[in-house]
């Protein structure tokens with residue numbers, strides 16, 4: 118059977134498979150060393166929970182850490198998934214050649230200037246990471262580092278607001294719990 122929804126389904130599964138292969142040797146920083154792929158799939162699912170049905174956004178969420186954290190190039194994403202999806206991923210990708218302080222500063226600047234589609238991915242990405250931090254502390258992190266991450270993330274989120282009430286509401290619950298001003 119080939120129909121429009123079948124093609125959409127196929128394009129999403131292609132992303133899941135691509136991301137799984139690219140992240141196959143990576144683990145999250147939690148003590149259980151959860152497979153990294155849980156994160157991009159979870160980010161895409163948060164968008165689904167938030168009512169997002171834009172396939173470019175869901176595909177970009179599944180792929181969002183491939184260029185930043187694996188050998189994937191933006192050209193490869195353009196080739197495999199087209200310029201729209203590759204463009205959203207590029208908008209949420211940090212330049213790992215910069216030092217950490219500069220990368221973190223630029224995330225705040227770039228989030229505020231990003232397209233609405235990229236802002237949705239950013240909101241879901243930050244919600245996933247903050248829920249993870251709320252659940253458990255990454256290996257080697259002090260409580261102060263966790264608190265600082267919450268504070269920084271709230272500044273990234275500030276530039277993405279006005280795009281999804283579910284994601285922003287869930288983020289606000291965490292900011293209140295962690296005493297971060299919004």
Ligand SMILES: Nc1nc2c(ncn2[C@@H]2O[C@H](COP(=O)(O)OP(=O)(O)O)[C@@H](OP(=O)(O)OP(=O)(O)O)[C@H]2O)c(=O)[nH]1
Nearest residue numbers: 144145146147182185209217242245246247249250255266
């Ligand atoms: N909370 C949490 N984060 C984890 C875990 N494993 C990996 N991470 C990643 O670690 C990053 C936060 O760690 P930092 O020390 O602040 O940043 P860095 O890895 O970029 O140097 C997050 O990236 P980010 O730059 O904030 O977002 P992203 O755009 O890279 O996803 C997140 O994706 C985990 O178990 N819990």
Ligand SMILES: [Mn+2]
Nearest residue numbers: 156181182242
């Ligand atoms: Mn991420």
